[in-house]
Amino acid sequence: xxxxxxxxxxxxxxxxxxxxxxxxxxxxxxxxxxxxxxxxxxxxxxxxxxxxxxxxxxxxxxxxxxxxxxxxxxxxxxxxxxxxxxxxxxxxxxxxxxxxxxxxxxxxxxxxxxxxxxxxxxxxxxxxxxxxxxxxxxxxxxxxxxxxxxxxxxxxxxxxxxxxxxxxxxxxxxxxxxxxxxxxxxxxxxxxxxxxxxxxxxxxxxxxxxxxxxxxxxxxxxxxxxxxxxxxxxxxxxxxxxxxxxxxxxxxxxxxxxxxxxxxxxxxxxxxxxxxxxxxxxxxxxxxxxxxxxxxxxxxxxxxxxxxxxxxxxxxxxxxxxxxxxxx
Amino acid sequence: xxxxxxxxxxxxxxxxxxxxxxxxxxxxxxxxxxxxxxxxxxxxxxxxxxxxxxxxxxxxxxxxxxxxxxxxxxxxxxxxxxxxxxxxxxxxxxxxxxxxxxxxxxxxxxxxxxxxxxxxxxxxxxxxxxxxxxxxxxxxxxxxxxxxxxxxxxxxxxxxxxxxxxxxxxxxxxxxxxxxxxxxxxxxxxxxxxxxxxxxxxxxxxxxxxxxxxxxxxxxxxxxxxxxxxxxxxxxxxxxxxxxxxxxxxxxxxxxxxxxxxxxxxxxxxxxxxxxxxxxxxxxxxxxxxxxxxxxxxxxxxxxxxxxxxxxxxxxxxxxxxxxxxxx
Numbered sequence: 025x026x027x028x029x030x031x032x033x034x035x036x037x038x039x040x041x042x043x044x045x046x047x048x049x050x051x052x053x054x055x056x057x058x059x060x061x062x063x064x065x066x067x068x069x070x071x072x073x074x075x076x077x078x079x080x081x082x083x084x085x086x087x088x089x090x091x092x093x094x095x096x097x098x099x100x101x102x103x104x105x106x107x108x109x110x111x112x113x114x115x116x117x118x119x120x121x122x123x124x125x126x127x128x129x130x131x132x133x134x135x136x137x138x139x140x141x142x143x144x145x146x147x148x149x150x151x152x153x154x155x156x157x158x159x160x161x162x163x164x165x166x167x168x169x170x171x172x173x174x175x176x177x178x179x180x181x182x183x184x185x186x187x188x189x190x191x192x193x194x195x196x197x198x199x200x201x202x203x204x205x206x207x208x209x210x211x212x213x214x215x216x217x218x219x220x221x222x223x224x225x226x227x228x229x230x231x232x233x234x235x236x237x238x239x240x241x242x243x244x245x246x247x248x249x250x251x252x253x254x255x256x257x258x259x260x261x262x263x264x265x266x267x268x269x270x271x272x273x274x275x276x277x278x279x280x281x282x283x284x285x286x287x288x289x290x291x292x293x294x295x296x297x298x299x300x301x302x303x304x305x306x307x308x309x310x311x312x313x314x315x316x317x318x319x320x321x322x323x324x325x326x327x328x329x330x331x332x333x334x335x336x337x338x339x340x341x342x343x344x345x346x347x348x349x350x351x352x
Numbered sequence: 353x354x355x356x357x358x359x360x361x362x363x364x365x366x367x368x369x370x371x372x373x374x375x376x377x378x379x380x381x382x383x384x385x386x387x388x389x390x391x392x393x394x395x396x397x398x399x400x401x402x403x404x405x406x407x408x409x410x411x412x413x414x415x416x417x418x419x420x421x422x423x424x425x426x427x428x429x430x431x432x433x434x435x436x437x438x439x440x441x442x443x444x445x446x447x448x449x450x451x452x453x454x455x456x457x458x459x460x461x462x463x464x465x466x467x468x469x470x471x472x473x474x475x476x477x478x479x480x481x482x483x484x485x486x487x488x489x490x491x492x493x494x495x496x497x498x499x500x501x502x503x504x505x506x507x508x509x510x511x512x513x514x515x516x517x518x519x520x521x522x523x524x525x526x527x528x529x530x531x532x533x534x535x536x537x538x539x540x541x542x543x544x545x546x547x548x549x550x551x552x553x554x555x556x557x558x559x560x561x562x563x564x565x566x567x568x569x570x571x572x573x574x575x576x577x578x579x580x581x582x583x584x585x586x587x588x589x590x591x592x593x594x595x596x597x598x599x600x601x602x603x604x605x606x607x608x609x610x611x612x613x614x615x616x617x618x619x620x621x622x623x624x625x626x627x628x629x630x631x632x633x634x635x636x637x638x639x640x641x642x643x644x645x646x647x648x649x650x651x652x653x654x655x656x657x658x659x660x661x662x663x664x665x666x667x668x669x670x671x672x673x674x675x676x677x678x679x680x
Binding site for chain 2: 034071078085089090136141165166167169170172173174176177180181183192195197199202204205208212213216220237328345
């Protein structure tokens with residue numbers, strides 16, 4: 025097993041050959057190294073978001089409350105899974121963490137906005153998120169709506185600013201990709217369909233389609249953003265797209281399993297909601313063991329798509345293992 | 353008086369020298385020509401928006417309801433004042449209507465999203481907009497939140513796509529400018545401050561600051577977007593910024609006057625709300641005649657800023673006259 029240690033960033037790469045599974049009971053060193061790597065990325069993203077969502081006090085009559093709500097919604101929690109994908113996909117092509125950080129932060133802002141709006145009383149009506157009161161509970165509904173709007177908008181501000189990438193053609197491409205992934209034909213459209221699907225009998229194909237928009241589109245774009253930053257070739261980009269499609273679907277199945285099997289302490293949000301609402305999910309359609317089986321198959325599919333990158337694909341492979349065995 | 357007729361677009365330019373005032377009782381030919389010009393732009397923008405917000409049916413499990421709500425919020429009404437500013441400012445530099453149309457449409461999408469979210473029960477709680485039920489009344493709250501999100505997002509999709517401008521550096525600049533104007537330090541921040549200001553004693557400086565963010569920022573960016581599309585020189589851009597600041601403020605004072613003096617039939621929305629809510633406005637601070645006087649001064653300021661453009665500035669001058677004497 026080859027382990028590369030880059031002391032400057034405390035980055036550890038465990039090669040695919042050395043991977044021995046990362047279940048909750050595993051004490052394997054690779055898991056520790058992967059966890060450390062995730063933590064390094066998470067800290068970098070957190071620090072950057074803290075800077076980008078910096079204090080507005082000082083300006084005359086600054087919208088301090090709005091800025092506070094935006095920071096509350098974004099900082100101090102979250103797995104930073106999408107930023108991890110951006111940074112690791114970009115790293116395949118020699119792009120440094122620093123060079124990918126603003127794109128990663130922008131995508132995280134979109135993710136956080138979607139959580140704030142989805143939690144609103146008129147939508148999923150959730151009181152708990154990441155173990156804390158949701159934004160409309162901690163502030164109020166108007167502030168939560170505006171905080172979501174602010175986070176959605178700042179994502180495009182971050183992505184179109186020169187700090188995101190020196191080449192404006194890359195920046196424009198990133199903006200276009202993010203807007204498509206998160207808008208009416210992407211994430212927002214998926215949330216609409218998901219709301220409409222409540223109480224309506226769904227088949228697996230419909231659930232797949234809804235989740236491909238609601239959750240999959242942004243996860244897929246996170247990986248694609250890394251490819252864009254790295255100026256990937258067409259076959260490399262396609263391989264990453266296949267990988268991203270598999271983990272995007274796996275992520276949602278994992279979410280459904282956590283809702284069915286997990287506890288609020290574990291997930292930081294209410295669980296058992298889907299069954300309570302009589303909502304069709306992958307778990308209700310495939311059963312618990314069927315869902316686990318599909319997860320495993322998707323994990324293999326994701327890992328297989330990475331073959332073209334050889335050993336360089338190790339960290340994305342770890343991400344696939346995380347998605348298919350996550351407990352939070 | 354020089355009148356230029358361009359038959360291809362049915363565009364009519366009345367020179368500043370020929371302008372004789374455009375009050376509601378005026379039968380002056382220039383007013384008719386200005387109205388015709390506004391109508392031409394409005395139709396072009398309407399047609400483009402209709403295309404950009406085109407039907408999603410046909411795609412499997414498309415979010416039809418969301419697309420309908422987005423179209424309802426955007427099409428079939430509205431003065432298209434911001435698109436007019438984009439197109440006319442760009443025209444100063446020889447940019448055609450066609451070349452400015454997507455930027456104009458993107459800004460209108462942002463404006464329409466802000467109306468949808470501001471009308472929500474948790475915000476301004478309005479039932480009527482442009483003479484029709486607001487989006488959350490015609491659909492429901494969840495759909496209105498998502499339609500706003502969809503419109504906000506599609507603005508950046510439109511602006512970053514090659515159809516907006518062939519040069520990606522211009523597209524990235526437009527995205528950055530629009531995000532700044534509409535986000536937490538712009539329009540969304542202004543709405544937050546406006547909500548917080550309810551029932552709080554305000555002075556004119558505070559109201560000016562709040563309105564500069566809430567209404568002014570997007571109007572200013574509309575003019576600036578035209579300058580960006582036209583690759584304006586620094587002095588030209590500054591002149592346009594001075595013009596835009598004046599009409600942005602005038603626009604809000606006009607809004608406050610309409611709320612105080614107008615009727616729902618005239619404005620297409622509820623009136624008398626500010627006084628009813630005990631809200632400080634330019635009218636409550638300056639009085640009706642003081643507000644009219646400030647409007648006139650701002651009109652002169654705007655017209656004066658256009659002097660650098662000579663006769664070419666006629667259509668923007670007309671827009672300033674419209675803002676300072678509007679009845680809807």
